[in-house]
Amino acid sequence: MVQARHTVVYNIPVHLVPAYRGRAVLVRTQDPTELVHALPDGEREKLAGVQLLSLSADVDALADWGYGVPVDLVMLSPATEFALLYRHAKLLDKHPVRVSIPALSELFKAVKVATALGFTVKLDVGQPDSATLAAMQSVLDFYLHHTSVSQPVEFFHTALLSFYHQAPATLWDVQEEDPAYVRYVTDDGRETIARRPVGTCVTGDLGSFVADLQKELLAERSECCECEFFAHCGGYFKWPRKDYGCSGVKTLFRTLGDASEALRHDLNTFTAARKETGR
């Protein structure tokens, strides 16, 4: 589902497929059968992926369609929908599948089921409250330390790598929410930002939305000015509410930074030991 940095990917409802022909698209629908009809063989050249908005739909049509198309399963209620993931496991035979799970206080069980089934996971984060932050910390500890977890859990996975390689990627990119590169097209055809808190529809220059926000945050001497994680975050948690307090999310970043240091230390020790033994 990762898009080339210079390409704009449009997240469109399935009925807009004809209008966006020739452009890179992520096509969303409640009904897999609609997708199969809208995108027959030979119509998928610019397809970045598909997004299923309902875990209750019959997925057999998608399991028999195409090959290697990134599929994003959008979960709405982790507390009640985690059991629905089992019936989607068959998709993994043909497609890379990710589950997008809303960061709510009851998300842990859904993450455990998703990773156990072999799905990658993306947490839809927003501006988490304290109960959600506690759940995210549990997921982070699970992701870092549980030996059974072999699938990426985003944004933790990419942030960990970016700490390790000292090559920061902001959460706007990791979460696929920078409208310069990923544009959400509403059902009535308006382009806006992917993260859309209720009642929010960003318009104007979407190409400079993140850069403009960052300029404002720095000009206003916000918490971001002194934040050691700005290169990894990019002011992500200061939207839509600029007064959101970041002490909780900084703890998550700190845990990731410490884990990358521990990883570096372990790898250096391992490499030195191999050199010593000549193996």
Ligand code: SF4
């Ligand atoms: S963690 Fe908060 S203060 Fe730090 S860069 Fe992100 S939004 Fe700004």
